[in-house]
Amino acid sequence: xxxxxxxxxxxxxxxxxxxxxxxDIVLAGGAFDLPIGLLFLDDxxxxxxxxxxxxxxxxxxxxxxxxxxxxxxxEELFVCADSAAQRGxxxxxxxxxxxRALTATEITALxxxxxxxxxx
Amino acid sequence: MKxxxxxxxxxxxxxxxxxxxxxxxAVAGGHEIVRLFxxxxxxxxxxxxxxxxxDELDLPxxxxxxVSEHQLDGVVCIAAALRRGVLNEEEAGRYQRxxxxxxxxxxxxGLGQLHDAVQDADRLICFGGA
Amino acid sequence: MSTLxxxxxxxxxxxxxxxxxxxxxxxxxxxxxxxxxxxxQPGSAPFNALDARRLNLxxxxxxxxxxxxxVPDWAKTIDYPAFxxxxxxxxxxxxxx
Numbered sequence: 001x002x003x004x005x006x007x008x009x010x011x012x013x014x015x016x017x018x019x020x021x022x023x024d025i026v027l028a029g030g031a032f033d034l035p036i037g038l039l040f041l042d043d044x045x046x047x048x049x050x051x052x053x054x055x056x057x058x059x060x061x062x063x064x065x066x067x068x069x070x071x072x073x074x075e076e077l078f079v080c081a082d083s084a085a086q087r088g089x090x091x092x093x094x095x096x097x098x099x100r101a102l103t104a105t106e107i108t109a110l111x112x113x114x115x116x117x118x119x120x
Numbered sequence: 121m122k123x124x125x126x127x128x129x130x131x132x133x134x135x136x137x138x139x140x141x142x143x144x145x146a147v148a149g150g151h152e153i154v155r156l157f158x159x160x161x162x163x164x165x166x167x168x169x170x171x172x173x174x175d176e177l178d179l180p181x182x183x184x185x186x187v188s189e190h191q192l193d194g195v196v197c198i199a200a201a202l203r204r205g206v207l208n209e210e211e212a213g214r215y216q217r218x219x220x221x222x223x224x225x226x227x228x229x230g231l232g233q234l235h236d237a238v239q240d241a242d243r244l245i246c247f248g249g250a
Numbered sequence: 251m252s253t254l255x256x257x258x259x260x261x262x263x264x265x266x267x268x269x270x271x272x273x274x275x276x277x278x279x280x281x282x283x284x285x286x287x288x289x290x291q292p293g294s295a296p297f298n299a300l301d302a303r304r305l306n307l308x309x310x311x312x313x314x315x316x317x318x319x320x321v322p323d324w325a326k327t328i329d330y331p332a333f334x335x336x337x338x339x340x341x342x343x344x345x346x347x
């Protein structure tokens with residue numbers, strides 16, 4: 001049975017390659033049919049803010065790749081409700097509908113459920 | 121115990137030195153390192169081009185010696201390496217770049233190698249940030 | 251199931267410690283390394299928060315010594331062999347990169 005891996009992404013989308021490089025780990029895992037989960041935590045929740053415009057910074061659109069996650073077999077998508085609330089983001093208005101909002105207690109249990117974790 | 125060790129910070133970062141010391145302690149403790157995987161700025165630890173002052177710790181040199189001595193699998197993420205200008209001879213040729221910064225024992229490969237190591241190891245430990 | 255959380259950033263002007271303390275489980279352990287040992291600076295808010303929580307708290311000895319941080323008796327200093335053992339005694343390691 002394959003080991004499960006949870007990726008916790010804490011970087012905002014336009015602060016450097018961190019958000020994209022976290023997503024690349026997830027996509028690679030999905031491509032190999034591995035059980036991968038993705039949690040958006042702290043500034044990572046900004047990756048899911050609606051109506052972003054990557055072209056304003058001459059960057060590639062991250063949200064297109066995020067929307068593609070279920071197609072790569074990655075359906076375990078989560079967002080920290082507290083992180084979103086602290087940043088004035090409504091969890092129901094985020095750009096990735098499949099991402100489930102979790103409380104702190106639920107996230108503690110989530111980390112426990114996975115075999116390995118990478119927080120970047 | 122089988123360890124997979126992933127490094128995300130550049131050679132001059134204290135976390136990179138901690139990664140090496142952890143790896144050395146793991147081997148000294150009789151454990152196995154299934155793979156060293158360098159990602160994000162971690163790729164700079166594999167660079168031959170880093171020049172360290174004589175009176176400072178030369179981490180790329182120490183990594184190379186450690187990997188060679190214990191015949192470890194040292195993999196550098198190719199996408200992260202290309203983005204940061206850490207190319208081996210093959211990639212330098214492919215992209216027509218002058219500088220060849222990576223050579224044996226380091227191998228440039230994809231994120232599949234990280235996932236492979238995670239599946240194989242009992243423990244994954246990541247170093248990076250600061 | 252338990253996780254070893256590893257921090258290496260200063261808690262001042264950084265939210266990793268705060269987030270970690272929100273999510274850390276009762277059986278988990280926390281290792282302070284690098285600038286994260288500044289969380290044990292007496293009289294500081296992080297020090298008070300850790301003192302109040304009384305987690306399974308570990309400190310990398312070299313980092314405390316380098317910074318002249320005196321480690322309180324409710325935390326344990328460790329070296330690298332002990333760090334390796336700690337990573338084995340917990341089911342996984344979560345480094346807050």
